[in-house]
Amino acid sequence: MATDDRHDVTRSVAPTGRLPDDHVIVICGATGDLARRKLLPGLFHLARAGLLPTRYRIVGSAPAADSVGDEEFREQARQAVDRFGRAAPEGPQWQAFEEALSFGAADPGDPAPLLAAVREAERAVGGSPRRLFHLAVPPVAFGSVVKMLGATGLAEGARVIVEKPFGTDLASARVLNDTLHAVFDESRVFRIDHFLGKESVDNILALRFANGLFEPVWNREHISHVQIDVPESIDIQGRAGFFEGTGTFRDMIVTHLFQLLGFVAMEPPSALDARSLREEKDKVFRSLRPLDPAQVVRGQYEGYRNEPGVAPASDTETFAALRVEIDNWRWAGVPFYLRSGKALAEGRHMVTLTFRQPPLRMFRAAAHDSAAARSDTLAIDFDDPGRITARFLAKEPGPEMRLGTAEMVFDYAGSFAQDHALEAYEHLILEAMLGDQSLFTSADGINRLWEVSEPLLKDPPPVEPYTPGSWGPESIQRLVRPHHWYLPDGR
Structure with a gap:
């Protein structure tokens, strides 16, 4: 019987002893290209490798105009993993991962569907799971998403992964960091650079x-x-x-x-x-x-x-x-x-x-x-x-x-x-869940790089x-x- 050789990549992967706490992971921009190519396939690979928390849920989110239902989001995830993942979306491991997926739309003026989806995911996990938000959104939407997370209380105690660009000059970088720090203190900010x-x-x-x-x-x-x-x-x-x-x-x-x-x-x-x-x-x-x-x-x-x-x-x-x-x-x-x-x-x-x-x-x-x-x-x-x-x-x-x-x-x-071996995004998402900022950039470092670039x-x-x-x-x-x-x- 023919087999999919992508299974061989992770068959022997075992946990490293550093498992994250139970988590609800929220992908803001879950219907976009980054989520399709990297985030959803990467999270499934972490699940197969035994490196996701013992109990977890993954909530996709996007503006209401791009909203999908839970089943449609799971199908989109299956297609993403099938095309870009290192393991085929099948078997008990895929079934468990798929069941952990749900979706909640969020507009700045109407975050209720996302709130409901996160609360339901937390109930399913049980206890007091951590929240991790991955902002896979265009720069123009960054500020409104961060403010929405702060206004709804979703940011309380949560960590946030921020995609580049981290500004375009010193002034814009400072504004970006001020926006972040109004909601998240620096210890909870993970500016991701896949390199x-x-x-x-x-x-x-x-x-x-x-x-x-x-x-x-x-x-x-x-x-x-x-x-x-x-x-x-x-x-x-x-x-x-x-x-x-x-x-x-x-x-x-x-x-x-x-x-x-x-x-x-x-x-x-x-x-x-x-x-x-x-x-x-x-x-x-x-x-x-x-x-x-x-x-x-x-x-x-x-x-x-x-x-x-x-x-x-x-x-x-x-x-x-x-x-x-x-x-x-x-x-x-x-x-x-x-x-x-x-x-x-x-x-x-x-x-x-x-x-x-x-x-x-x-x-x-x-x-x-x-x-x-x-x-x-x-x-x-x-x-x-x-x-x-x-x-x-x-x-x-x-x-x-x-x-x-x-x-x-x-x-x-x-x-x-x-x-x-983990791909870069997989490695960094795992480190963010563990709260380890070693491979993430700091606000002071970013500001200094823009400062020396000014001339x-x-x-x-x-x-x-x-x-x-x-x-x-x-x-x-x-x-x-x-x-x-x-x-x-x-x-």
Whole structure:
């Protein structure tokens, strides 16, 4: 009999010993694309993995215009899991999950259906379950949903997951945080960045702080420069309505790449707990120099202005590369190069640390070799499941002292069984239920990132055209000189 091989992903998953308290999880925006692609399939995977609470209910919500009944919501969930999930929606596990689903519409002026659905879910769970709200709603609806949760009392004691964007500049970020803090104190706010839920981000912490081989050299004395590179091969995929008002810098650099920089550059925390990790990451942000527009390249792929909904003279960047500097003892004088963009040659997720050359270079011939110029690197590929590659020079076989580039590779998929692996959203939803903010961004950190971005936002350089399928505008070579971009040559 034919079987669905998606079952194999989670068959052996077992609880980690950190089960959340009983919960009522409310998805605001449950009929939207994020809920369909990530949240509902992710919650079912957590259920199959034994990582949801012992007793739980999931309430979907949306404006009355998009309202559905319980049975229709369950059918939508089944279709979402069938298309985007890692396990087929069938068997006793699906039946139990499906029975935990219900729906309650909510408009700012009429939250009664949602109130009734949450109260009914709480009765079904029994006792005093926690509430977790996931705001998978457009930015324009954010304020009204938060105020509604506060006015109805649903926010009392609850936690809230907030999707990006976390503002578009310093002023809007402050307004957003003020809106949140009027209803939820900071300890109950979980600003979600799916990049930080990847296994490889945790692996950066393990690599640094669990190994005496690396931490002693993780500083300006030994590291020449750092690159954080997240090129995307896809274009804007018809999302001009969102992208025209955002651009790559706001969408990717502030939200994702700066957060990765915080983990790469932080000082050793006093403990691996949320407070210590966030404090050290925020210290990095406080040490960032304000961005210099002269050290930024903004690009726009050829054909972008022909996309439906894009202004004919649009100056929105689909590509951004910049040099960032950190004024602290560990990193003074070490440039961090960040790059991300649409319609590039490949989709990759890389952090690369390049080490300084030895003070006495005996093998001078290697200095002119392009491969040698990209040796002495530690490259962390944080695309799931990820790998770590150390590149160095070694003697080639033969009578002459001739050097060649060698590699040592740690492949996450080949080294560990993947039965316990969680996708980024699954990992972060679980951490939010547990109340662990380690992998979530703070209000102070977000505000500081917008603060250092102010010079660029006020005086951005003009966009430069680049060919789709390339690595961006040619001027990025000037930005990184005298160094080289690890991609595309450093595989």
